[in-house]
Amino acid sequence: MRFETIPGKVEIKKQLIQSAQSEKIPHAQLFLGKEGSAALAMALAFSTYIHCTDKKEEDSCGICPACLKSSKMMHPDTHFAFPVVKSETKKREDTTSEDFILPFKNLILSNPFASFKQWIETITTSTARPNINVKETNLISQRLSLQSFESDYKILIMWMPEYLGREGNRLLKLIEEPPDKTVILLVAEDSELLLPTVLSRCQITKIPLFTNKEIKSVLQRITGSTNIDESVINLSAGNISRAIELLKSEDDGYGSMLYDWLRLCYKSHPEDITRFCEDIARWNQEQQRNFIEYGLHFLRAFHYWYFSQTWTDDISESEKDIAFKMKSILNFDKIISIEELLNEAITHIYRNANSKILFFSLSLEIGYLLKS
Ligand SMILES: [Zn+2]
Structure with a gap:
């Protein structure tokens, strides 16, 4: 991963590059950025730059053997630690990042902006709380005490140190006085949980969320298309990981699905609604939330159009068609009430409500409203 993969953030990149060029790299750094920021991507790009044997002014070279290894997350002097759950074959206290390194690399290589939620959903369906355990901290100390293999520096990238809990104390000495030529990069979302x-032993670099323009450029690169739906960009609110999810769900046709659902609600046939709820319960929380958010986005635009008879820019032609079809069953009061119900539903999803029951009662309530 190179700096060029991350749009914008010019000043941050410049500072990191300068620190590496002057060989004055702070030995413990915290990259702090909310979900969907480039915090982890920045740590990966920085480690690539540090190892690169032909550093350029603005980025790593991308072609030296070190860069090639870094691009596959296989550089022997970059170590990773991240929260995990119990592995199938080991006790929880014996499980470490090493047991999950392949799925981790697969996820991050396919999307360096992946969210922590996506990570956990990749490795488990259980609700057990992931963490970084004692064995992991011991392993880190061991690894960093060894000589580096190929690079001048050994680097530890620890993602989500929030999940260290009190074990963080075990790393204090290492963070304060790491072995020579060792760089510890902590990548966190919430400094209050550290x-x-x-915290006081790290140099902190804040990584802000993306601007709409930056999100657009990432999506253009991913899709290979210059034609990105503005509604995806607006809905993502600077969170690139959400933007990518939304883009996927766009392909899945949320618009027509919303229309089908509201029709089901209107008819209120328990069997049809049950089938819909069973389908949606198979989605993960993120997708369920995206669907509801999409519903809110659509209703707001509908609301605006209802009064002004003009469309906001973020509504596509197919959405306009759907809105025309819905005109006969929606009016101003109903739109407001459904918006309230959807907002409540998002809160319930966050609180891990049973999704079948949630969507079932939501469907009946919406049905009642539509017919009233
Ligand atoms: Zn290189």
Whole structure:
């Protein structure tokens, strides 16, 4: 991963590059960025740059053997640690990142902006809380005490140190006085969940969320198309990981699905609604939330059009068709009430409500409203 993969953030990249060129790399750094920021991507690009044997002014070279290894997350001097759950074959206390390194690399190589939620959903369906355990911290100390293999530097990228809990204390000494030529990069979303003792020992780099223009450029690169639906960009609110999810769900046709659902609600046949709820319960939380958010986005636009008879820019032609079809069953009061119900539903999804029951009662309530 190179800096060029991350749009914008010019000043941050410049500072990191300067620190590597002057060989004055702070030995413990915290990259702090909310879900969907480039915090992890920035740590990967920085480690690639540090190892690169032919550093350029603005980026790593991308072609030296070190860069090639980094691009596959296989450089022997970059170590990863991240929260995991129990592996199928080991006890929880014996499980470490090493047991999940392949799925981790697969996820991050396919999407360096992947969210922590996506990660956990990749490795487990259970609700057990992931963490970074004692064995992991011991392993980290061991690895960093060894000589580097190929590069001048050994690097540890620890993703989501929030999940260290009190084990963070075990790393204090390492963070304060790491072995020579060692760089520890912590990549976190919420500094309040870190031990103050860890926080105070790190140099902090804040990675802001993306601008709409930056999101657009990432989506253009991923899809290979210049034609990106503006509604995806607007809905993502600077969170690239959500933008990518939304783009996928666009392909899945949320618009027509919303229309089908509202029709089902209107007819209120329990069997049809049950089937719909069973389908949607197979989705993960993120997809369920995206669907509801899409519904809210659509209703807001519908609402605006209802009054002004003009469309906002973020509504596509097919959505306009759907809106025309819905005109006969929706009016101003109903739109407002459904918006309230959908907002409540998002809160319930966050609180891990049973999705079948949630969508069933939501469907009946919406049906009742539509017919009233
Ligand atoms: Zn290189």
